[in-house]
Amino acid sequence: MFGVAYYPEHWPRRRWKSDALLMKRAGFKVVRLAEFAWEKIEPDDGVFDFSWLDDVVELLGAEGIDVVLGTPTAAPPAWLVEKHPNILPVRRDGTRMSFGGRHHNCHSNDIFRESVEIIVRSMAVHYRDNPHVKGWQVDNELGNSHEELCYCDSCRYHFHAWLQRKYGTIDALNAAWGTVFWSQTYTHFTQIPMPLATPNSHNPALLLDWHRFTSDLIVDFQRIQVAIIRDECREHFVTHNFMGFAGKVDYHLLCGDLDFVSHDQYPLGFEGESGAVRPAAESAMPLDFIRGLKSTRFWIMEQQSGAAGWETIGPTPRPGQIRLWTAQSIAHGADAVLFFRWRTSPSGTEQYWHGILPHSGDPGARYEEVAKTVRELDPVLESLKGGDIRKSRVAILFSYDQLWAFDIQPHHPDLRYLDHIGRYYSEFHRRNIAVDFVGLSDELAAYDLVFAPMVFLVNDELVAKLRAYVENGGVLLATMRSGVKDWNNGVLSEMLPGPFGRVFGIQIPDYDCLRGVTQGVRYEGIEETVSLWADIIETAGAAPVAVYAKDYYADRPAITEHAWEAGTAYYVGTELGDAVRRRLVARVLESAGIENGYDTPDGVEAVVRSSDRGEVLFLLNHTDQAQIVPFPDAWRPALLPDDAAPGESEEDLVLPAFEIALFTRGG
16 A cells, blocks of 8 residues: 655644545555654653544544554653753763754663653553554664764663673673783673773774674664553554664564564665666665565555755655656565655754655645556555565575674775675666575575675574585575674684685685775686775685786686585675676576576666566666667566657567556466
8 A cells, every 4th residue: 555654743733634635635545643743742741642643543534544653752852851861862972962853862761761661652552442543663763863872871781781691701701802902801791891982993892792782772672662562552563664774773683573664765865965866776775675674575664755855955856756666666575655755844854855745735746646656556556465575586695793893894994795785786686686685594495596795704503504505505605704703703713714615615815905906807808907805715626717817816716616515606705896796697697597587778677576466577767768678578568658659679668767667467
């Protein structure tokens, strides 16, 4: 179904009815309310006013529109901060932040948690029997607005307790962290600092555990709210709006308490720094990641519907892009799409985070595009109920622990875990090959190819899983800086790539950080510049696939292939350029017996989504130019552009800029 985020508290009551009628006319069936309305619901300590929200819920319900309520805990009111200023978070430099913005709270503070429990339970009790309320969104974008999280005394106390639960004894922690270095040995847990500013750098092991602790703290904060809602509202669903690859919280853990995951999708980014036309893979990759968290359908709780921005503003979506992005979200697994926002706010930080309606409230081109989108795609969503979403033979192994470890020690200042993954994801995406993102606890046996990027940290379970995958016939593609450290962020005392040496049939006695150093690789008759890093590889059973082109390790392997047991393991020791990466991915796919998907020109995405009733093929033109696409054989047209033109051949379809075409088969 389709819907929208609505903030009736921003507008006069006399406007609410016309808003509801316009929403109904647009085809909306669900509205999200109240996720920032704490003060409006509880204007003073223990004083609740649900009357205004009751009226909105009833008004929407009368038009056939259901409601998802947000718990308003992302915006603690001024009266609460005035009474309890210690709930405000403390920055890394030790200064306490002030009231303002949102998420101005410490997640560990007991007083804040008690206040959260009171308002969440009060809302849940009040709305548990309301027929128009169907579910809940807990808080809003947990981890957002927390660039530094919190370093207060409460967090310090909880950090010490977390460490004691993990390690048991201070001796075990000292051993795991290697605190003998720089005389940092601790005699009791209360000596351990939070990672406040130091003259140099903190122990990487401490920093990694701090990331894990703060993630666990937010997971626990959500769990408190989920438990209350489940206790009071047995028939309602519970979800939370995630933010793609945001790195503060381990989403593999945060999703565990939810009925399904929701996601906020902004293809132009926060303020659209990269322009109005961006590669389709950039917006597809977070959708595939979100779908993989629970290996099932998800909701889009916020779909971009206008220019985004706070102090500065990004570009306005071009005509057709909102419809295009909506179709892309559905293609990758969304079962509901709620646009953000209904009407652009007249006040506050998001005055220029534009919605479907402008400040004036008068319906215009964006409203008509959204209404058209809902009319056309609502039957598609209906046809996709039940069954699988996509049939993927390729998996990408993603780990927050690896992400955090590279944030702590990126080696090269331009090396980014997510950017590295994105380069390979783009190669699968441009071939229209379905990809699943999997976590460390997920099974791999169902996949013909697993891409394991930069497996920097290792433990026995992860090593055994990847070894078994190759032993049993899988094709594994791994990249530089793998097998370097243990799970506590301490360097392994063995030849790289550590415990993966036998699987890949290589040794790495040395490496080169490519800072101010140029290097290249030779592969299949071409030579191309590489960047960031170079593992200097010696084969121990593997065959060289590509070699370095320059410097003292010229002609040494840069890429290797190793037939091991029933499978094949590839290792890439550097950040490849586009041409070599493209050829390598083609080789690895062939080794895994995986053919390219539907053939499209660059910028046109082809995605197949399945259900019990058959399959739907989405052809999505993400470019600002018309593209010629082969007319798909054995598929029935379900939705063609109004101004679609035939190509030079009757077997071609001309897809105008930002247009979509849908085809079905089966069922």
